């Protein structure tokens with residue numbers, strides 16, 4: 001898989017893809033990640049990426065031209081219909097559909113080439129959405145100052161689902177959210193830490209009982225914290 005990130009703050013991403021699973025996946029050439037400065041796709045002397053909104057109002061709007069030039073450079077076309085098969089051009093914006101584990105699975109399995117456009121300011125010229133964007137995505141109901149943190153979230157959630165990205169120690173199928181429940185509590189040595197004891201069942205080695213305990217704890221936690229997960233389809 002190839003992932004390109006378009007941003008006016010390329011420095012924001014400088015070290016974030018150099019750790020853990022993402023680093024390992026890049027070294028194993030499971031994924032190639034490249035971050036591009038939107039200003040590199042400007043043609044004017046001042047390298048202008050934004051301008052004031054038509055109709056007035058506060059803030060600035062990201063201009064069409066640098067984004068169209070970037071997408072043409074990265075995909076070969078500025079018409080969404082003509083992208084090579086498996087190309088996703090994703091706009092990170094508060095107006096998008098909310099990113100879920102299901103969305104991560106969709107992008108990991110269908111996206112051979114993913115381009116992430118990081119929104120900023122009051123927004124992005126709507127013609128970017130009209131012509132270029134295949135998916136508009138938000139990561140949740142809170143206000144960020146830009147799409148950059150959201151891009152990092154998507155890259156992390158997608159890359160770890162790519163075949164062979166996880167080591168043999170973990171499996172994506174065992175994840176919380178794959179079975180729709182929160183995880184059970186975990187303990188490691190010492191069994192007694194400053195008087196706080198590990199539940200006996202985990203120390204006794206009865207694996208059927210341990211499984212039963214873990215399921216019950218996961219259900220109890222989910223009921224208390226995320227009842228919505230028990231009601232919803234997924």
Ligand code: 9D3
Nearest residue numbers: 092093119138139140143144145146147150
């Ligand atoms: C004035 C109305 N605001 C829209 C709700 C303006 C606005 C706020 C925040 C415009 C852009 C932003 C920057 N945020 C993102 O680009 C963003 C985002 C977010 O704020 N929350 C959750 N997911 C995302 S993905 C991109």
